[in-house]
Amino acid sequence: MDKGNTAEKRRILVVDDEQSIVNAVRRELSTPPFGHHRYEAETFTNPVEALERAKHQEFEVVISDYRMPEMDGLAFLNAFARLQPDCVRMVLSGQTDLDGLIRMINETHIYRFIPKPWSTYFLKSSISQAVEFRQANLDNRRMAKILREHGIDLPRDSVNPVDQILVVDDEVNVANAVARSLTQRSRLDEVFREVREEAHGRAPELNPGNISVQVSNTPQHALKMADSVTYSCVIADYRMPGMDGGQFLSAFAEKQPDCAAILILGVANMEAIVIALDLAHIHAFITKPWNDFELRAAVAQALARRRLMLENGVLAQMCKARDLGAID
8 A cells, every 4th residue: 555645644735816726736636646645735816815824734835826916926935935934835837927936946945836737747746846855854954953952963074164166157257257256255245235134134144265166167077077076056057058057957966966056047048947946956046147246145045055954964864873863
């Protein structure tokens, strides 16, 4: 018997102003094949009502449309993230504009974008992966907390104190410019920082003394570099000969799944961004020409998130080895 069919149902929140859409998604999630999980879907056509429900019920995955009359998907997911930061955020939409998609990636860090009309397999597999991604993070955090409560912290040098960053662009002058942006500060940094903190709150800052930046002008060479160096963050251009940025980041993720990925592109293309998000789970999208401070802020946030997940993972393995993580 499939254990997924006897396990507790995973709670999914679906928000779309069209009743037919939420009904269709609910049917999809309540009919076989179920895969590894079964689901309990709650659906709303009003995002304000969905937010009110989220104050009282925890969800594992939230799936939102983008264009809705009372509140668009970006505003909804930003508000939802404040209520339930651990819930995995996904977008199901047929009318997302490019700016909205970029902001949802950069601000709410959506896990996946599913276009309408959707594929049943892609919808269900995306939700299943999102559930497992969330559960793994929560389990690691729980076990890391147990270890810290026992007075045990990370062993020295278990996580490299220097973050290795790889910049890949077929125009080497552009790759070098990105590297300079990451390692050199501007007189306007303080102004940008204050504006950003006023809008979004305090965020991690990039310390040039704790990073090492390398560049490559071909994705093939960059993949070879990944065989000998463990990178914390990879920043790749989209338009490169032989292999585009989405394909490259996907191949890179197979070698180094813990590395944060950022896509950079001069002429924004929605299809390219969606593919990179789905294949490589990019943390951020940066446009050319870029704002140096915003680039550094995106990298700093990606590094902080990656380091926390990595440290929790190390502590979780230590917790398992000491048999301290069993749930009563």
